[in-house]
Amino acid sequence: MDVIIIGGGAAGLFAALLSRNKKMNVTLLEKNEVFGKKLSLTGSGRCNYTNLNIGKECYYSDDIEKTMEIIEAFGPEDSISTFKSIGIEPYFNGSYVYPMMRNAGEFTDVIISALNASPVKCKTNQNIVSVTYDEGTSRFNVNTDSYSYTCDKVLVCTGGLAMPKSGSTGLGYKIAESFGHKIVPEVPALSGFYFDDMCLKSLSGLRINAAVYTDSGLFDKGEIQFTQNSISGIPVMDISGYIDKNITLYLDLLPELSKEDTFSFLTERVKTLSAFPVRTFFDGLYAKSLGRLLLNNLDKNKDIACISEAELLSLVTLIKKFPVSAKEKKGFDDAQVTRGGVSLFEVTDNLESRYRKGLFFAGEVLNTDGICGGYNLQWAFASAYRAIKGIII
Ligand SMILES: Cc1cc2nc3c(=O)[nH]c(=O)nc-3n(C[C@H](O)[C@H](O)[C@H](O)COP(=O)(O)OP(=O)(O)OC[C@H]3O[C@@H](n4cnc5c(N)ncnc54)[C@H](O)[C@@H]3O)c2cc1C
Known part of the structure; x- marks a missing residue:
């Protein structure tokens, strides 16, 4: 099975990491010249990647039950142990969890090294402009301006609109709309x-x-x-x-x-x-x-x-x-996350589009956002886990 993950941020990198030992051909496509530009800025450069104290009150979503079911199925301990499996030890400051070296850029580097040592194909400078479905071949076309990738399943991890200089383009919303999704209006969240x-x-x-x-x-x-x-x-x-x-x-x-x-x-x-x-x-x-x-x-x-x-x-x-x-x-230039996006009601429990089988979403592109404290990255990881689980079925 050929799988393309669009967006090499927190959710896309994590999804690639989880799929690296699975029996599928995974390609991760990122628009920027580097992966994880935003991830490298998180937690004031220290990457507060999860929080042990997690509950419903930490999230906003149009379907909070689904959000919490996904978070509870892949919680902070699961994020910690996934990162430990590639050598990243946790550092605890109360319930706040950081990588031991407390350096978001180096945290991102370790993930990329693990991916480079795996069968996952990682490509940067790939500005995706659209995704289409070919009924004849029953495959997706993932299109840049000059090239078209084809695959059996697509995972959209393009994030939201917050901090465009880190690569946010809102492409995920356009992809979702092109398959019939209605987008919950986006507003900046975690902003001054x-x-x-x-x-x-x-x-x-x-x-x-x-x-x-x-x-x-x-x-x-x-x-x-x-x-x-x-x-x-x-x-x-x-x-x-x-x-x-x-x-x-x-x-x-x-x-x-x-x-x-x-x-x-x-x-x-x-x-x-x-x-x-x-x-x-x-x-x-x-x-x-x-x-x-x-x-x-x-x-x-x-x-x-x-x-x-x-x-x-x-x-x-x-x-x-x-x-x-x-x-x-x-505005979005200064906000840390986007509220709004692909409605949780329009995706299955495995975060697959209800309108196009084989099309999955994870991370901030979905209408879930958290408060400060590691909750947004935890959502990126938990939703990536769930989508990969759905893709493998
Ligand atoms: C300054 C700052 C600090 C933060 N600190 C924390 C923190 O400490 N803890 C926490 O939990 N959360 C934090 N957050 C929020 C957290 O970083 C995000 O919620 C998280 O990164 C979302 O992950 P994502 O993969 O969904 O999106 P992103 O990380 O934004 O990744 C999306 C990726 O998709 C790529 N992309 C977009 N369009 C295209 C396209 N057309 N073609 C190809 N690729 C494309 C982008 O370049 C990007 O790499 C912070 C955010 C900011 C801005």
């Missing part, structure tokens, strides 16, 4: 937001542990980051898939304390620091840039002892509900 509030510009470079929430009930906490004109960080990115634009994000700058406890805490601070000038009130608690912003409406030269109860209450409100008016979500 632009703001145009000039006051927030002074927070550029700030990293702070806080909670982020919205009036619509979205909530997450962790490290928030500011640039001159944007807010990001894992909690912001994790809720971004649910937001389009023009939304006010609220930060809770003391998420471990209730409103009442925050008031008591600030009252104590007033007593302790009473003889110092107001401008120093938050020194030692927050970065100076944030402290200055919080104290904007107070007379900064008077003594801390003179802060009134009303002023203290307004500081509590600001700390617990610090508004960041998000004007626009960062």
Whole structure:
């Protein structure tokens, strides 16, 4: 049986790895000059490839049951043992799993070396433009501009639209559409937001542990980051898939304390620091840039002892509900994943098209995405495993 895997990213490389000892002729076709361009950038260059703490709440999908059934059938331990089988030892940081050398580029290199030592044919610089099915021969044609490959089964692993400079083209959606699939509209997920509030510009470079929430009930906490004109960080990115634009994000700058406890805490601070000038009130608690912003409406030269109860209450409100008016979500150029894609309802349990037998999908091209923490790569691996299982049957 001849199988072509289109896309040599996380899912395609993993699918090729799993099929390398199986009785089939596998060809992996990648558009870029190298394999795994995006994989080599993951986890801030360290490749957070899975997470031991995995559950339904970590994923978004139009068919979450199917997503979870696939993840549960090939979990973090299975990813870890597959990588161990080619020499990549795991490194655990809590539940987060990285390769021991914590180098995403070298992680990708080890996978490619294992493939080069196998019967899988790996070809780069292959820009696929379409896939067609020949009823006469009952085979697929996988077409570049100048050449046509033929095969019995095709696995589409072309990813989504996020970070086009890593190779994302959206080709998988076009292939799916050409066989009758409807694509769930794609939006950037795991992305930051632009703001145009000039006051927030002074927070550029700030990293702070806080909670982020919205009036619509979205909530997450962790490290928030500011640039001159944007807010990001894992909690912001994790809720971004649910937001389009023009939304006010609220930060809770003391998420471990209730409103009442925050008031008591600030009252104590007033007593302790009473003889110092107001401008120093938050020194030692927050970065100076944030402290200055919080104290904007107070007379900064008077003594801390003179802060009134009303002023203290307004500081509590600001700390617990610090508004960041998000004007626009960062686009696909900056997003880490795509939400939307090939509906899970339009593929079988083995991720085979319901409209064309022999056509399979894996990875981000499908309408499943995860939060930050290794969940997206785990999906790429688990779905690749399932598709290869379906191809072998
Ligand atoms: C900066 C960054 C950091 C990230 N960090 C993490 C992390 O630490 N942990 C985690 O779990 N997830 C992380 N992610 C998300 C994760 O990388 C993706 O979810 C995952 O790579 C998706 O795998 P995929 O194989 O489906 O798609 P991709 O990895 O995008 O691979 C698709 C491949 O298909 C190729 N292709 C596209 N069009 C064509 C065509 N026409 N012809 C031939 N080939 C084509 C592309 O060039 C690409 O190589 C990160 C993403 C980014 C951008």
